[in-house]
Amino acid sequence: MANHYDITEYKNPLFTVDSVLFTVKEGALKVLMVKRASEPFAGRWGLPGGFVNVDIDDNVGMTALRKLKEKTSVAPQYLEQLQTYSGVNRDPRGFSVTLVYFALIAEAQVSTHIATVDDAKWIDLNKLTELPVAFDHKFIIEQAKERLKQKALYSMIPVYCLPEHFTVGQFKLVIETILGKPVQRKSIIRRIEAADMFEKVDEKVKSGGRLAQLYKVKPDVDIVNFERNLSV
Amino acid sequence: MANHYDITEYKNPLFTVDSVLFTVKEGALKVLMVKRASEPFAGRWGLPGGFVNVDIDDNVGMTALRKLKEKTSVAPQYLEQLQTYSGVNRDPRGFSVTLVYFALIAEAQVSTHIATVDDAKWIDLNKLTELPVAFDHKFIIEQAKERLKQKALYSMIPVYCLPEHFTVGQFKLVIETILGKPVQRKSIIRRIEAADMFEKVDEKVKSGGRLAQLYKVKPDVDIVNFERNLSV
DNA sequence: TAAGTTAATGTCTTAATGACACAATAAATC
DNA sequence: GATTTATTGTGTCATTAAGACATTAACTTA
Structure with missing residues (x-):
């Protein structure tokens, strides 16, 4: 037993x-x-x-x-x-x-x-x-x-494919590569604002045109999920 | 070896x-x-x-x-x-x-x-x-x-807690029980329409007031996911 | 017949995204 | 040095789906 x-x-x-x-x-x-x-x-x-x-x-x-x-x-x-x-x-x-x-x-x-x-x-x-x-x-x-x-449609996890400091353009490219479709830059920017999990780095970087703002993930923040999918 | x-x-x-x-x-x-x-x-x-x-x-x-x-x-x-x-x-x-x-x-x-x-x-x-x-x-x-x-916020899976024939009111109650919050009947109805995975049964059932329409899941359909969460 | 109850519909508001024009800024070219 | 070109960033209107809620429909009960 x-x-x-x-x-x-x-x-x-x-x-x-x-x-x-x-x-x-x-x-x-x-x-x-x-x-x-x-x-x-x-x-x-x-x-x-x-x-x-x-x-x-x-x-x-x-x-x-x-x-x-x-x-x-x-x-x-x-x-x-x-x-x-x-x-x-x-x-x-x-x-x-x-x-x-x-x-x-x-x-x-x-x-x-x-x-x-x-x-x-x-x-x-x-x-x-x-x-x-x-x-x-x-x-x-x-x-x-x-x-x-x-x-990638509702969460910010693609940021984990980016280096510590990154631009909106890089973020956009990663998302587009994952989805296989173009997305609106404006949509990315809006979500970066709304997520409140990134902060601007006091530095800009060349990108062929106007200098691009660098961002980084705030310390100790969780990944934000949105209520709605990108529809692309 | x-x-x-x-x-x-x-x-x-x-x-x-x-x-x-x-x-x-x-x-x-x-x-x-x-x-x-x-x-x-x-x-x-x-x-x-x-x-x-x-x-x-x-x-x-x-x-x-x-x-x-x-x-x-x-x-x-x-x-x-x-x-x-x-x-x-x-x-x-x-x-x-x-x-x-x-x-x-x-x-x-x-x-x-x-x-x-x-x-x-x-x-x-x-x-x-x-x-x-x-x-x-x-x-x-x-x-x-x-x-x-x-x-329950973006998918129709709560329907699997319902009998074969069910009313909108029952569906609403199941979702509310799962979420612990009230949801709009109108939202449920809109999603039932949009999902296109249910059909009306040619029968209505008593519910204390106006007779309620019965629905059932169409044969061989997959569960539909929506692009957007209910926000309740 | 009137009041009460639940179902279904109509419609206005709200929120987030799509689409796209436009302005800002830097590099390359003439 | 002015002009073109490329990319970033902003402003704004359109679109879409959900929230809120009034209204109508249909049945029950007193």
Whole structure:
């Protein structure tokens, strides 16, 4: 009766944690992919992730961060759970479950480190079809992209793809890259005002025309969500 | 090298699937709770759920459905993933991960069956504080409730708490119960029109005054999301 | 028949975004 | 140095969907 809840009576499914880390680079939406060194799918490209180490990870969010840091050397600026994917056929080792995180980072923060390793690469989302991808990761990335597009319509999270100081023009470009459609500059400006989560930096920057005002995120503010989507 | 990916080299965390099943009953938002027969937390109330059975579950969604059916005898009308909760301290057996689903059902569909079993009960969300609850399930239910409230602002999912045929007045009441605030009948009607996912039933029903038009969900339509939240 | 109740409609107001003209400011060109 | 061009930022009207609330409709009960 004491071991009525003995866990060994259950075949526990294989549990992993993966992350879809997006950035905007060279005017395109990119996702971080890792060349798999071991089976299954050795040699193919997959999402950064792996098994939980119950001795050092306090929770599965730490697993995601730890695995991302191995590849990028820094923590992403934004991290949230996307979804869990499971099934008996998605991994040749048997029934598997993967919890997928969804993350954003400014390209400038990681470019140097990524460039030094050859098993991690930014993949243009439009060129994903050409890449040999492991598991169901191509499908997962598509779903993550949809989530990102949806969130970009009502939330300020795209700012996490920008450097510390940024202009309205850069913000606009990031949003347009994510959505794949042009948006009104005026709409961005209005939301920057309304969100009250940014402050002007006492500095302007060249941009080919009139000098552009720099902004930065106020310390310790939460991301603001709006009641209404951009309709584009 | 063949067993380089032998899964036994990892201490796999304990993985379970739980569900927060909501309904609206007697003008209040209720959640289905189950009295735990076994340790840990035997005797306390917890969310319906359990371990994956890799032999009969094709994926973890099936696990959630299977466990819910054990308690309600039917499948919920709406089911989506809420989030995964994990940590080394949330279960005395060790590092644990639970994937929590979020589900809705019409009370009429399950009332008779629930009444016959004594280990499952609808708990009024306002009386949750008084109940001895297992694990971090109280916290999880609060998060699920927030998700439901948020979705009720821009989506038609509250309809899944209604019987097959329903009136605008019933729909309004369900939404108001979820949100805890009054909404404009006119707004509901406008959205019912705009969503184009309902059709009028050729029948009206008494309601104390003028007869109320009955509606039902059109076959094979998806839930409609609106671009804008109700602001209430 | 009148009063009360709930349903449905009509319509004015409000709020946030779209669209776009226009002004400001800097670089490049003549 | 004036002119053109590019980009930033502002002003303003149009559009859209929701809020507020009065009005009408249809049924019940006293």
